[in-house]
Amino acid sequence: MRFAYLLAVVAFGLSACGSTQPTSINLASGDVPAIYNARTDAGPNGEPIEIPAVRAAYLNERNKRQRVPYNGPEAPGTIVVDPYARVLYHVMENGEAMRFGIAVGRAGKGFTGNAVISVKKRWPSWTPTQNMIRTEPELYAQFAGGLPGGVDNPLGSRALYLYRGGRDTYYRIHGTMDPSSIGKATSAGCIRLFNQDIMDLFDETGKGTRVTVRSQADSLRYEGPLIETPEGYVIPAREQAQATAAAETSETQAPLVESAVPAR
Template identity: 45%
Template sequence: MCVSRLAQPLTLLLVLAALAGCATSTAQQPRPRGPDPYYMTMYGPIPEEMFPLPATDISKVDPRFLRQQVPYPTHKPPGTIVIDTPNKYLYLVQDGGMALRYGIGVGKAGLEFAGEAHIGRKAVWPRWIPTSDMVAREPERYGPLAGGMDPGPTNPLGPRALYLYQDGRDTLFRIHGTTEAWSIGQAVSSGCIRMFNPDIIDLYNRVPEGTRVVVIQAEPPISAAMPPADAPIGATADGAPLSF
């Protein structure tokens, strides 16, 4: 009887210790991480717009496509827009070897713009008209819209558009917002450059008409091989190891 009475408290202590260990183990499990609150604010709702914009869903967006300031050594003067089509980035060149980098969606193969242009026109909540080439390629999709679409939440150009001109003529290529946030980082458009709606509003407010736009199709810009100041040695501008 004496042995049995001693064993019972001992057994109870062992059980409690095991449960405590399980509780500690559970508490130490890492919680799933969502988007950084900084970016949640950056891509939050914009209720003051003519057509109020809801928050942009960035929960599945690769963080490298979110707006950020990065090192960008270049001979191009501050204020120049450089579009790096292969890597799906748009850079706004700044002073001191820096740039604002935005993620973009670009044209499908064979529909991309290349070369230099300038912003010949800026528009707030623009009207959209598909080009004759778009109607000819996909008549069932674009034929009913040949007369154009009024501004609004479903308009493919989104809240802002920057119109690219060459030699005083409209190239029919634009930098604009999008109703398809998932397309940023993809090559799916009919040739235009798509941006998250908060990003195109930000860029629109920073650049005047006449801004030079350089579109790179084949070679990445020099910054692709230049690491940021706090990146480990042997890293790219995104902090990833360089491959040789």
């Protein structure tokens, strides 16, 4: 029974809340930044929970947390979610933002506009919606009574709950039990971050924090066209254009370099 239970939880965790061939994204290698090292956290009952370090292979340039220039209209302190570019911004002063890579499920594209964080939970419990139980009872019916917070919970270590007009939007920004999903599209769930990222974002944002979720048109306006790589990540189309131009330049210059070598 435990094995079947874990299979169902993992299934939810893995799927959860142009003609030009895309360029492969460069994956990070080597040392993991300190912010992504392993951590020991207090679980829902005060028990210690070990959070593994994020593997370097998951920390490509768009996935790992970094300070970047920000050109949106939102005020400092605002959280901006772009489910199409698969990034989240925490807007800062001086035209900058801290950018986080995210994974996006179906529900992550079902809400746009403004909301506020009205509820924050550490190691949150999770209950599937009635629609989820009705459409996929073989997967979700066993969790109708709720799944307690912990290492088996697909919401991960923290969750931020978005409300609009005093009502729950059922839109969540949360952690994940599957760090390999960050930067990719999934079949269910909302917006997930590495557990280390959601833990720090959780501490830095209070209740009442404004959140803006971009529409596809907004994403195109601020991020530009995007393409999906063979690995399932998205990158700006301009990066592929630059890579293609560089490759073409290299090919055309190669014979010139060879001809410059004197014959022997």
